[in-house]
Amino acid sequence: MIGYILRRLLEVIPTVLLVLTLVFFALRIMPGDPAIAALGEFATPDAIARFREKLGLNQPLYMQYFGFIAQSLTADFGTSMNNGAPIGDLLGQALPYTISLALAATSIGIVIGLPLGAMTAVHRDGKLDAFGRLFALIGFSLPDFYFGILLLLVFSLHLDWFPMLGGGKGFFDQLHHLVLPAITLGLVMAAFTMRLTRSSLLEVLKRDYVRTARGKGVAERWVIFKHALRNALIPVTTGMGIYLLTTLSGTITVELVFSRPGLGTLLIGGVSARDYTLVQAGLVVFAFFVVVVNLLTDLLCAAIDPRITLR
Amino acid sequence: MNVPINKLTMIGTGLSALLILLAAFSPWLAPLDPLDQSFIAANQGPTAEHWFGTDSFGRDVLSRVLFGGRISLAIGILAPVLSALAGVWAGMLAGYLGGWTDRVLSRASDLLMSFPTLLLGVMIAAALGPSFQSAVIAIAVALFPRFVRLSRSATQVVRREPFIDASIAAGRGHLSIMLHHVLPNIAGPLVVALSLWIATAIRLEAALSFLGLGAQPPTPSWGNMIRDGMSDLVGDPWPAAFAGAAITLAVLAFNMVGDALRDLLDPETAA
Amino acid sequence: MSLLEVTDLAVHLFTNRGVVRAVDGVSFSLDAGRSLGIVGESGCGKTMTALSLMRLIPEPPARIVSGSIRFDGEDVVTMSSPRLRALRGNQIGMIYQDPMTSLNPVFTVGEQIAEAVRLHRHDTRNAAWARAVEVLRLVGIPDPDRVASAYPHQLSGGMRQRVVIGMALACDPKLLVADEPTTALDVTIQAQILELLRRLQGELGTGIILITHDLGVIADLVDDVVVMYAGKLVEHAPVRRLFAAPRHPYTQGLLRSVPSLETREHRLLTIDGTVPPAHAMPNGCRFNPRCALVRDICHEQEPPLVDAGGGTQVACWALT
DSSP: OOOHHHHHHHHHHHHHHHHHHHHHHHHHTSSSSSHHHOOOOOOHHHHHHHHHHHHTTOOOHHHHHHOOOOOHHOOOOOOOOOOBBBHHHHHHHHHHHHHHHHHHHHHHHHEEEEEEEEHHTTTTTTHHHHHHHHHHHHHSSHHHHHHHHHHHHIIISSOOOOSSHHHOOHHHHHHHHHHHHHHHHHHHHHHHHHHHHHHHHHHHSHHHHHHHHHTOOHHHHHHHIIIIIIHHHHHHHHHHHHHHHHHHEEEEHHHHTTOSSSSSHHHHHHTTTHHHHHHHHHHHHHHOOOOOOOHHHHHHHHHHOTOOOOO | OOOHHHHHHHHHHHHHHHHEEEEEETTOSSSSOTTOGGGGGGGOOSSSSTTTTTTTTTOOOHHHHHHHHHHHHHHHHHHHHHHHHHHHHHHEEEEHHOHHHHHHHHHHHHHHHHHHHHHHHHHHHHHHOOHHHHHHHHHHHHHHHHHHHHHHHHHHHHHHHHHHHHHHHHHHHHOIIIIIIIIIHHHHHHHHHHHHHHHHHHHHHHHHHHHHHHHOOTTTOHHHHHHHHHHTTTTTHHHHHHHHHHHHHHHHHHHHHHHHHHHHGGGGGOO | OOOOEEEEEEEEEETTTTEEEEEEEEEEETTTOOOOEEOOOTSHHHHHHHHHTTTTTTTTTEEEEEEEEEEEEETTTTHHHHHHHHHHHHTTTEEOOOOOTSSSSSOOOHHHHHHHHHHOOOOOHHHHHHHHHHHHTTTTTTHHHHHHHHHHHSHHHHHHHHHHHHHHHHHHSEEEEEEEETTTSSSHHEEEEEEHHHHHHHHHHHHEEEEOOOOHTTTTTSSSSEEEEEEEEEEEHHHHHHHHOOHHHHHHHHTTTSOTTTOOSSSSOOSOOOOOTTSSOOOSTTTTGTTEEEEEEEHHHHOOEEOOOOOHHHHOOOOO
């Protein structure tokens, strides 16, 4: 088990390396000079030269590349091209906002989506199922950031139940600020989870071993919640792992809606300011999340399904 | 179950066609020039003169939504089609030839697949710099591995059919076999995927231009209208509200078409 | 009083293409400790009959539309769910066709057997587990302690079928219903499983209903045989009598298609034609398109089941 995790974590290295390489070269072909972007149109040639010197932009490309890779692998992301702040610190400040949002949204997604999916499968073609169908259709069609704006308009602007903007100060204020963004992403995830659970459970309920359980005298409730659901959870877990990443990237737009000072806001700010180092670092962190979430998904699947051996 | 599926197909197809027509004919349909500013008429809610109101520059929101549809739907349809053209061939080659071609293409698309489409789109659009073209490229690349994977697995199924071996034995070239035997047989699921991914692409385009990574102002797109609207959500929520409603409607329409097509092709898994 | 008494059982399938009379007016009975074989081609309604005994038929599309199934004097058809659950796996144990799919992949086989024990005997977890190991030993599984902790995918098909049999026997049921228990298995494993059933029958004295399409399987395993064709019971006879003097033309055809060493016949005789599709059943006797003895009345009326002497009952116009 531990050996497997270590091996999988080692596999992270080529993935992250590839992402780093892509990010590095992609950003280098981006139009515009970062020195001018940082210092403004009217900077003196002297100042620009000093700026380039400081950030190593006048070194040959391959030197910059290896320097960048080496730094990234030691989680030393350097300083922001724009304001000179250490990027490690910027990331450290932003990360909790993004992680708390992703986790809260996922919790909402599971807590609402799983039971709703199970119930719509059991009471197939009933009233609840019709509602679920509508819920899913809306969830799949409403862009999360637009949903966020609608929530913002109703619950912050008109009802004034929740704060408009920012991340909040202190635990309870931060929690208060978390509610609307988390509901935004959480409900969309719930729609997805619900559909996945429903179809997966319907599929499992047709299996022979469900009949075997009934034939043993197991009550219908336990046939569904013990025998069927456990099996249905296997594809649901895989799907949720993939969707968690979608939710994580959804934080980028939702953070912008709620002016939440998270990773997405940092990244997009970096893009518009042509802050190479900041954008590189932000993308590397997202890439790292992707790899870790995929690993966790596989571990969870193996825990649910005894047929999967971790090798 | 037949009746509601047909109804959904009709509604979805009709709605998609209507939206495309509205966008295509927006220069003739739009009541005003979407770029005409009027500071006297700024930040108005819906009125008889401006059905959807005006934005902070006094531009007519209805006209901007209509013109914005051109950009949003153009990207939303163009990107998946380009992606399909490349991805389907790559997937067919991988599935048909197997061996090294398959291993390289599958590994590459698996790696890309492990990234959510929006994140890939943001990465690429950020790297290329914000513009119409980079939004197209970003979305096309983000969807590419999905087309590769789908057409690869469909091709592998067809490849095992005896008529393929018969064609090879008859001396037919591989390219011709792929074009005449494989492609028609895998077309069904690909068409379903294409319409579902057009819905995804419309959402992606909206998200990218909302983030400022798509078509650039003053050209209206649904996403950048919301972005503009965000600056004064308190004073005038209408531009964002109507642009968002347009996105939702478009995504809904193409999702309905895709779902209905899937049910038609595969009645077994129909909901 | 008989242990099981099935009277005029009718199970219909309600599909979009119309109603299929999967089981149509079938009656038979079984005394405690005795055994009955139900024989017929696939699609003749024998599995539906077997599943009906515990009301395990898939509803929808299937439904028991009429008749009664009296088990120990109580009608299963009208029984309340709690009573039904107390019957399932406790008084009646069921063995299924495909051991590869009838065990839950995410629980160990020990857990799956112990679950039935805990449900019906209200044993502690440990006692139920001990009973699970005990029945695994009973069904001839080597090293039952270890196998109890194994997951189904770690066992071979034959071993899994032994587990399924053990699960059915875990609560000492009065009746064991085996639905084609060897069809999905290799030939050598088939013989072992049949041998096991024979041994268990002798040791435990459980009533057995064995459903099969293979007459060879039941020859020395059951006391009586019911032959079904297209949802109808066509012949009911003691097993020796059925083999010695089959009456219904269909039964005769079935017996001719069993390869026999004694007659040294090289060519396997089969019955001409196929079972008609479920929604296009002929009028009158359902066997009439394939029957050599067909006459006018066979096209008009369904033949009643009548006594034909020697304990045989048969439904055929040619014999009345």
